[in-house]
Amino acid sequence: MEEILKINQISKWFGGLxxxxxxxxxxxxxxxxxxxxxxxxxxxxxxxxxxxIYKPSSGDILFQKEPITDLPPHRITIKGxxxxxxxxxxxxxxxxxxxxxxxxxxxTQADVFKIIFKTKTMQKEEAAIERRALEEIQxxxxxxxxxxxxxxxxxxDQRLLEMARALATDPVLLLLDEPAAGMNEVExxxxxxxxxxxxxxxxxxxxxxxxxxMVMAISDQIAxxxxxxxxxxxxxxxxxxxxxxxxAYLGKGMxxx
Amino acid sequence: xxxxxxxxxxxCAALFILCVVPLIVTTRYIMHLFNLAVIFAILTLxxxxxxGWTGLISFATAGFWGIGAYTSALLAVNLGVPFWLGLPCGAxxxxxxxxxxxxxxxxxxxxxxxxxxxAFNIIIxxxxxxxxxxxxxxxxxxxxxxxxxxxxxxxxxxxxFYINLAVLVLLFIGAMRIRKSRIGRAFEAIRESEIAGEVxxxxxxxxxxxxxxxxxxxxxxxxxxxxxxxxxxxxxxxxFLESVKILVMVLIGGSGSIVGALIGGFILxxxxxxxxFLSSWYMAIYGVGIIALIVxxxxxxxxxxxxxxxxxxRGDLVIPI
Numbered sequence: 001m002e003e004i005l006k007i008n009q010i011s012k013w014f015g016g017l018x019x020x021x022x023x024x025x026x027x028x029x030x031x032x033x034x035x036x037x038x039x040x041x042x043x044x045x046x047x048x049x050x051x052x053i054y055k056p057s058s059g060d061i062l063f064q065k066e067p068i069t070d071l072p073p074h075r076i077t078i079k080g081x082x083x084x085x086x087x088x089x090x091x092x093x094x095x096x097x098x099x100x101x102x103x104x105x106x107x108t109q110a111d112v113f114k115i116i117f118k119t120k121t122m123q124k125e126e127a128a129i130e131r132r133a134l135e136e137i138q139x140x141x142x143x144x145x146x147x148x149x150x151x152x153x154x155x156x157d158q159r160l161l162e163m164a165r166a167l168a169t170d171p172v173l174l175l176l177d178e179p180a181a182g183m184n185e186v187e188x189x190x191x192x193x194x195x196x197x198x199x200x201x202x203x204x205x206x207x208x209x210x211x212x213x214m215v216m217a218i219s220d221q222i223a224x225x226x227x228x229x230x231x232x233x234x235x236x237x238x239x240x241x242x243x244x245x246x247x248a249y250l251g252k253g254m255x256x257x
Numbered sequence: 258x259x260x261x262x263x264x265x266x267x268x269c270a271a272l273f274i275l276c277v278v279p280l281i282v283t284t285r286y287i288m289h290l291f292n293l294a295v296i297f298a299i300l301t302l303x304x305x306x307x308x309g310w311t312g313l314i315s316f317a318t319a320g321f322w323g324i325g326a327y328t329s330a331l332l333a334v335n336l337g338v339p340f341w342l343g344l345p346c347g348a349x350x351x352x353x354x355x356x357x358x359x360x361x362x363x364x365x366x367x368x369x370x371x372x373x374x375x376a377f378n379i380i381i382x383x384x385x386x387x388x389x390x391x392x393x394x395x396x397x398x399x400x401x402x403x404x405x406x407x408x409x410x411x412x413x414x415x416x417x418f419y420i421n422l423a424v425l426v427l428l429f430i431g432a433m434r435i436r437k438s439r440i441g442r443a444f445e446a447i448r449e450s451e452i453a454g455e456v457x458x459x460x461x462x463x464x465x466x467x468x469x470x471x472x473x474x475x476x477x478x479x480x481x482x483x484x485x486x487x488x489x490x491x492x493x494x495x496x497f498l499e500s501v502k503i504l505v506m507v508l509i510g511g512s513g514s515i516v517g518a519l520i521g522g523f524i525l526x527x528x529x530x531x532x533x534f535l536s537s538w539y540m541a542i543y544g545v546g547i548i549a550l551i552v553x554x555x556x557x558x559x560x561x562x563x564x565x566x567x568x569x570x571r572g573d574l575v576i577p578i
Contacts, residue, residue: 072455073456074455074458074460074461077458089453091445093449094445101439102446102459103458105443106457116435122438165457
């Protein structure tokens, strides 16, 4: 299968501390690729490097064979990498619909002059933005909430709204940063169905997650980080039986249930 | 939809009343206040782009106002350029300065941005005072000509009011359209969460500079109008305390609300006059009043109106813009 994201020897130093040390990853098109590891192992740092919020100390990243290491975050989004956050970062004082409509910003063109003179093309574009936003809202079953303020949504719906907003940017690769954090088992199960649904649209997913059950259930490929280093990569079985992974996660001599 | 129709009706009624004002008011001073109120409403609309929507604080509004006023006035006095050409020139010059100030302040936020914009305003005033040969220094510029169409002269405050009103309506519609567009949403997204905005594919640097430029554009227009309606300008008019006043107007009207900008501009222009009878107590009471308004009505007057609507179960009637 075609490679979509290639991470080469990425290191990131914060002062004297190596948050990431020479990490390599390759994600193939259509995969659900899970990145796991204990707290502070560098998972979120790696996501922040992929979408340009941090610059790596060394190493480089290829997305669809193009280097993206030096691009600012908004350029990387335009290239086709969407993202949700571990700590929810919605636009709280905007409606659900407006939140998702912001996601269309990078795929639309109308400038100030077209807007002020309300040209035909601008009106058409605005209608298309709205239509697409409502489609994404429907896709994640948030239609009943469309006109509510984002800050008034229940927690689980806020997570979904982050995904809807990211989907509106037309991502080829979607980075999900602990989407199940704070969810109970039932909610997590529903979330997994949505993630499958997103994948079935042909979107590749890089999932950072703590919930081992969820990771084992939906991932095609798993990589494990510990203290900024990749200690294992492979399919579920191999990861489950990897001594180093078990030690990092559970302590010596334990087994995954 | 029904909500919008009601507010369009209210807007038309307000506009009609304003159109009638010059026919009724005979006191020159009161009419002048009406003109000032419109000019401050335009300035407030301009600052709303930055503070209300994008969440960027600016104490430079009066500086851009001054740039617009001086551009238009100097063109008219030195080169005989008519008001109708001076107005866009003032607006464009202010916009250019808006771009120039937008760049260095990109990385600044909160207090630091406040200080940088404050400094910008102070520098503008100092240049206006000290560049004698060009700006005529602290004495200011007198004899700024009035606008003329054919043989019709806008030589009274009553007549000039219609120019002001027409410009205000156009700028109001402009602000409204931008507000409900992809760019308006980008402004708001930056206010709500800059990182999330950037990750949604918004070029936050470009959008912030655009907010500065639009704000300066509005201020520049207000400057040109001011110069030609008062026929006299001097540097001290555009000092940073006026910027503070405009910021208070945004807050009192309801930060982020276009209707609020108009309300704030009008109220804070007329309120000091209404409080004149308090003589020496005036400043103290005015100040305490403003503090109280900001503390107890953080969403401003439009916010108060909206929360009243909601409390009485008419959430459908909230002010849409």
